[in-house]
Amino acid sequence: MMLSTITIYLHLPLMLLVISLVYSATRHEEWDEILIEAFRWGIRMFGFMFTVGAVLFGVSFLW
Amino acid sequence: MSSAPTAPPKDAPPEPSMLGAGLSYLIPGLGQIYQQRYAKGALFMVSLLGMFMVGQSMGQWQNVYIPREDGGGHRSLVGSLVLRWHYAGQFWIGVAAWPALSHYYGPPPRDVEENPSFWRRYQRPPGETQLNEFIVNSDRTPDLGWVYTVIAGMLNILVIYDAYAGPMILAVPTIPRKAAAPQPTMESKKEAVA
Numbered sequence: 340m341m342l343s344t345i346t347i348y349l350h351l352p353l354m355l356l357v358i359s360l361v362y363s364a365t366r367h368e369e370w371d372e373i374l375i376e377a378f379r380w381g382i383r384m385f386g387f388m389f390t391v392g393a394v395l396f397g398v399s400f401l402w
Numbered sequence: 403m404s405s406a407p408t409a410p411p412k413d414a415p416p417e418p419s420m421l422g423a424g425l426s427y428l429i430p431g432l433g434q435i436y437q438q439r440y441a442k443g444a445l446f447m448v449s450l451l452g453m454f455m456v457g458q459s460m461g462q463w464q465n466v467y468i469p470r471e472d473g474g475g476h477r478s479l480v481g482s483l484v485l486r487w488h489y490a491g492q493f494w495i496g497v498a499a500w501p502a503l504s505h506y507y508g509p510p511p512r513d514v515e516e517n518p519s520f521w522r523r524y525q526r527p528p529g530e531t532q533l534n535e536f537i538v539n540s541d542r543t544p545d546l547g548w549v550y551t552v553i554a555g556m557l558n559i560l561v562i563y564d565a566y567a568g569p570m571i572l573a574v575p576t577i578p579r580k581a582a583a584p585q586p587t588m589e590s591k592k593e594a595v596a
Binding site for chain 1: 439442446449452543553557560561563564570571
């Protein structure tokens with residue numbers, strides 16, 4: 340049960356990479372700028388999702 | 403006498419291109435390839451179509467559709483989109499989402515098959531019983547699947563804008579930073595006092 344819950348989120352790192360790369364490529368033309376912006380957005384999105392996940396885990400643990 | 407045309411500055415936004423935008427709507431990245439921005443075009447095409455297809459496969463290829471019938475007959479497009487708003491986002495991926503429109507506007511299926519082939523059920527609205535069985539018997543994967551297809555469609559709006567007017571950051575005029583004023587030294591302070 341736990342494993343099946345985790346495995347549906349295995350796509351997420353790849354999706355995070357794709358979304359940040361595509362979004363950054365629509366904002367810049369030069370590849371070094373695109374990659375830097377993509378890295379920044381990747382970190383921001385990962386941080387946001389990690390925080391939400393940690394809060395939900397904490398809430399479920401306390402309940 | 404003719405003078406050679408001056409090349410536009412590198413950071414200048416390109417001329418708006420309706421053709422590029424239209425091509426990028428049809429197939430993500432095609433407008434950029436037409437504009438000879440091959441690497442970006444390939445990135446958009448592979449990423450967005452890949453994400454859309456992965457999302458569809460997670461929903462067993464039946465999460466991109468427009469419901470066409472209610473109890474009384476053919477439902478209006480607006481009514482269908484209120485019921486199934488996901489398609490308003492999925493539509494922007496372009497040609498890849500057109501089979502759903504074709505099923506919506508096309509003739510109703512003549513017979514309900516037990517196990518229809520892949521192409522017959524591709525983007526066709528699933529039956530209520532089939533949909534309930536699928537949702538009850540699967541984990542959260544189908545939900546994640548339609549999210550991916552909607553994200554791919556929404557991102558393609560940015561790609562269409564990029565093909566129309568170039569990267570967004572070039573459209574914002576950059577303000578050069580002012581040179582920092584030199585800090586006063588002790589000697590200059592003494593001179594000012596004297």
